[in-house]
Amino acid sequence: MFSLLRFYLLIAGVCFVSILPCRAASYVYISLGGEKRIAIYRQNEQDGTLTHLEDVKVPGAPGCLEVDPEKKFLFASIRSAKEFRSYAINPENGKLKLISAVPAGGNAAYIATDRKGRYLLSAYYGEGKVAVHQLKKDGTILPEILQTIPTDKNAHAILPDQSNQFVFVPHTGPNAVYQFLWDAGQGKLKANEPALFKAAPEMEPRHLAISKDNRFIYFDNEKGSSVTACKLDPQTGTLTAFQTISTLPEDFEGKNTCADIELSPSGKNLYTSNRGHDSIACYAVDPQTGKLTSLGQAATEETPRSFNIDPEGHYLYAAGQKNGKLAAYRISPENGKLTQFATYEVGKSPSWVEVVKFP
Numbered sequence: 001m002f003s004l005l006r007f008y009l010l011i012a013g014v015c016f017v018s019i020l021p022c023r024a025a026s027y028v029y030i031s032l033g034g035e036k037r038i039a040i041y042r043q044n045e046q047d048g049t050l051t052h053l054e055d056v057k058v059p060g061a062p063g064c065l066e067v068d069p070e071k072k073f074l075f076a077s078i079r080s081a082k083e084f085r086s087y088a089i090n091p092e093n094g095k096l097k098l099i100s101a102v103p104a105g106g107n108a109a110y111i112a113t114d115r116k117g118r119y120l121l122s123a124y125y126g127e128g129k130v131a132v133h134q135l136k137k138d139g140t141i142l143p144e145i146l147q148t149i150p151t152d153k154n155a156h157a158i159l160p161d162q163s164n165q166f167v168f169v170p171h172t173g174p175n176a177v178y179q180f181l182w183d184a185g186q187g188k189l190k191a192n193e194p195a196l197f198k199a200a201p202e203m204e205p206r207h208l209a210i211s212k213d214n215r216f217i218y219f220d221n222e223k224g225s226s227v228t229a230c231k232l233d234p235q236t237g238t239l240t241a242f243q244t245i246s247t248l249p250e251d252f253e254g255k256n257t258c259a260d261i262e263l264s265p266s267g268k269n270l271y272t273s274n275r276g277h278d279s280i281a282c283y284a285v286d287p288q289t290g291k292l293t294s295l296g297q298a299a300t301e302e303t304p305r306s307f308n309i310d311p312e313g314h315y316l317y318a319a320g321q322k323n324g325k326l327a328a329y330r331i332s333p334e335n336g337k338l339t340q341f342a343t344y345e346v347g348k349s350p351s352w353v354e355v356v357k358f359p
Contacts, residue, residue: 027094033061034348166237269336319350
């Protein structure tokens, strides 16, 4: 009887295994610092619209969120509680299950796993340092801090390069990017030579984006309202700047600071957020030279601190920290320009947006 049923299904052109729950799904996670919760939304992959699913309460204001390379776990910096948390992600419904909660080395502004997902790297804005925690295979963050390195005030982000050999930490205070060598076997950072990439005066690099081919690294300059493009030496792990381009229209005269920066999954476009002008600056990326060409700005919600692009490169979601709204955009496949199609009331003080897609 079972074999006959399978035969009829195949004759009908329906794969027998399709009755198993294997449908692709995408979710959007938003840190809401003003409400001490992480909001979970389901993304409709056909049109990019979002549906609120549930909230996860946390003991303080959540900030940076990070997903491991295999998309099994979500890590959160609970900034006001000075704590790190890890969650297992249910790919069927996007729900989070707490795995571990450990003390952080302070108020961590940014966290990132290394490219193997074995360590959690953290940067501390107020304390002016970086740190390393080890991760177990089940997503547990081990409480012992493997390493702490003092840097300077206003350490704003930390990210390994694509080869997992080098780590970069932009600082808005000393107007520099700290350059580290990364020992992925031991989980240790070591100052590179030179230890600092010094930005041009009045720039203050904040966040960074790394090209998939590992040839270029882009920094958005908080004070300079601009993006600086750098070449990465694959042998030494050091940076050389070759372009700085404004994030603002020429006629803008108000106050502005940059916040977040991202490359599209295709690498053809780059985006950064303007707080003051309240926009997303859009660029085309020359695949050969890495040079940026401005495509203008797309208006967004008040004080866009964080945004994220879905892994397919179809949609961009930007959170207005001041008004608690999330703007949703379609990304043009032809030129990378943004078209807003929805606005969502998400809650008080959204500080991070993370899109996760499951196959």
